[in-house]
Amino acid sequence: MFLILGSQPALGPGESRVGFSIRDYLPFGKSEDLGTSGTTTEINTGENSSADGLSNIQTNQPTQRLRKISSEPVAGAVIFNTGTTSVVRFVEKGTGNVYEARSDSIAVARLTNTTIPKIVRAFWLPNGSGFLAQTLVPESEIIETNFVKLNKNTASTTVENLTPFGTTIGKLPTGIKEIAIKPDGSKIFYYTINGSYSNWFISNPDGTNAVSVFSHPLTEWLPKWFSANIITMQTKGSSETVSYSHSFDVSSKIFKKVGVNAVGISPQTNTLAEKCVQATKEKSLTLYCAVPSYLPSGNYPDVWYKGLVSTEDFIEKIDINNGIFYNIADISSLSDQKIDVVDMFLSPDESHLIFRNKIDGYLWLLRITE
Numbered sequence: 001m002f003l004i005l006g007s008q009p010a011l012g013p014g015e016s017r018v019g020f021s022i023r024d025y026l027p028f029g030k031s032e033d034l035g036t037s038g039t040t041t042e043i044n045t046g047e048n049s050s051a052d053g054l055s056n057i058q059t060n061q062p063t064q065r066l067r068k069i070s071s072e073p074v075a076g077a078v079i080f081n082t083g084t085t086s087v088v089r090f091v092e093k094g095t096g097n098v099y100e101a102r103s104d105s106i107a108v109a110r111l112t113n114t115t116i117p118k119i120v121r122a123f124w125l126p127n128g129s130g131f132l133a134q135t136l137v138p139e140s141e142i143i144e145t146n147f148v149k150l151n152k153n154t155a156s157t158t159v160e161n162l163t164p165f166g167t168t169i170g171k172l173p174t175g176i177k178e179i180a181i182k183p184d185g186s187k188i189f190y191y192t193i194n195g196s197y198s199n200w201f202i203s204n205p206d207g208t209n210a211v212s213v214f215s216h217p218l219t220e221w222l223p224k225w226f227s228a229n230i231i232t233m234q235t236k237g238s239s240e241t242v243s244y245s246h247s248f249d250v251s252s253k254i255f256k257k258v259g260v261n262a263v264g265i266s267p268q269t270n271t272l273a274e275k276c277v278q279a280t281k282e283k284s285l286t287l288y289c290a291v292p293s294y295l296p297s298g299n300y301p302d303v304w305y306k307g308l309v310s311t312e313d314f315i316e317k318i319d320i321n322n323g324i325f326y327n328i329a330d331i332s333s334l335s336d337q338k339i340d341v342v343d344m345f346l347s348p349d350e351s352h353l354i355f356r357n358k359i360d361g362y363l364w365l366l367r368i369t370e
Contacts, residue, residue, distance in 0.1 A: 065367045066334040069101040069108055069354075073361025076122025076131060079347045079354045086352040089128040090363050091148075093119050096133065098150065098165070101365060103352055112150065114167040125185040125205060132172070132179055132188070132205070145172040145179070145190075147206040172207035180223040180231055181205070189231055189250070193219050202250055213253060232258075239299035272301055275313065277344045277353070284321040288328070288353060288368075290341030291316050310340040310359055315366065329366060339364065 070090060077090035086103035089111070096116025101108045116133055120143075123132040130149040137144060150165040173192060180189040188205050191198045198219045203210035222234040226247075233246045233255075247258045275290040292311035296303075303309045317326040331339050344355040353366045 063103065063106055063367075064334075066329065066331055067106075067365055068335070068362055069365050070099065070363040071108075074356055074363040075119040075133070076124055077343070077345065077354055077356070077363055078124035078126065078128050078131075079345050079352060080126065080128055081348045084349070084351075086347040086349070086365075087128065088354055088363075088365060089124065091116075091119060091122045091131060091133070093361060096148075103365065103367065110163055111165045112167055113163050114148070114169070116146070116148065116169075123179045123181060123188075125181060126183065127185055129185070130205065132181075134176070134179075143175055143177070145174075145176045145207075146170065147172060149206065170206040170208075172203075173210075177219075178221060178223055180225040182225045183227065189223055189225060191221060191223070200248075213250060214248065214255060216255075238302050270295065271313075272304060274301075275341050275344065277346045279317075279346060279350055281350050282319070284319050287318045287320060288344070288346060289316050289318055290314070290331075290344060290355065293332070307358075310338070312338045313341045315341075315353070317368075328368060331364070331366065335364070 069088060070092070072095070073093045074090045075093045077088055079086055079088045081087065088101045089098060090101075091098050094117065096114055096119055097110060098112040098114075099108055099110050116135070119133045119135055121134045123134075125131065128150075130147060133146050133148055135144050135146075136142065147170045149168045149170070151168055153162055153164060153166055172190070175192045176190045177193060177198070178191060182188065185205065187202055189200065189202055191200045193199070196219070197215045197217055198221060199212060200214040200216070201210050202213050218235060220236045222236065224232045224234075226232045229249050229251045231248045231250060233248055235244045245258055246255060248255045271289045271291045276287045277289075279286040279288060290313035292313055295311065296309040298304075298309050304311070312332050314330045314332065315328040317328050318324070319326075331341075338359060339355075340358040341355045342358040344353060346353055351368055353368060354363060355366075356363055
């Protein structure tokens with residue numbers, strides 16, 4: 001049994017690998033590995049949009065427990081709740097178009113038609129009102145970051161094939177390595193590298209009012225904004241090096257080591273930390289994890305990050321405190337295809353999970369309960 005982690009904070013939603021070329025965020029590190037999908041997506045151009053800008057789609061339609069909701073590889077997604085309905089918004093890698101799917105309908109609506117080509121990663125605000133898009137300058141490793149805000153279109157701006165939302169795009173500094181978003185979406189944390197130091201900043205999501213808050217001689221970090229004032233900072237891990245976790249208080253600027261250290265693999269459960277997301281409604285510490293049915297041989301997590309191996313996963317609910325494991329879904333059986341889970345998020349009401357298939361970049365929605 002294997003768990004790739006450095007400490008408990010590394011098990012949060014949406015965490016990703018640091019320390020490799022940003023091209024490694026593409027499935028298997030190369031864009032040509034992206035597959036095609038036979039899924040037909042229903043596109044809503046806004047002609048039947050409701051007053052709040054969302055498409056009017058029929059509810060109470062029978063939906064599959066597990067369904068692919070994107071027809072192209074996805075750069076990033078968010079899941080939130082409107083009443084008892086789970087709503088998913090996602091952005092395509094190739095076009096930058098934004099789409100929306102709901103748990104109570106089989107329809108998928110296109111929300112924007114703004115073209116932002118070749119997005120590598122997208123970090124969404126928790127309420128789905130915008131995202132930070134990272135792209136690569138052609139023929140280089142230079143990272144460009146832009147904040148894309150969704151603006152609801154009004155009837156007075158109606159044109160042919162109008163989508164429910166337009167966009168406002170604002171540029172952030174060049175060379176941002178990693179981003180973490182405050183749980184309420186009001187601020188972001190990011191860092192850049194200058195020489196042999198990483199420089200840490202807090203700003204508004206659009207990059208305005210940026211304030212330098214810290215610098216550190218280590219230059220490869222995985223940040224996660226854990227609570228109102230605390231950001232967890234984890235150093236990269238591999239089969240060869242020790243991973244450390246720290247906490248950074250954005251108010252007091254106190255930076256300290258927390259948790260345990262790990263070298264690549266730790267005997268706790270048979271999966272990777274990046275395949276887990278923490279539940280918050282349970283009294284006991286509880287995780288939802290995608291667990292490989294078989295783990296190919298190799299030095300973990302390196303071989304998985306680099307795309308040298310892929311896994312075929314099922315979903316477990318794990319009560320960490322009591323050591324109880326619940327089999328939630330055999331997603332390979334439900335989908336009739338190999339799914340290597342990455343970028344898993346849990347809806348706020350904990351009724352649904354979303355995740356990407358690392359093999360081809362497509363986005364899936366799973367209803368947790370039968």
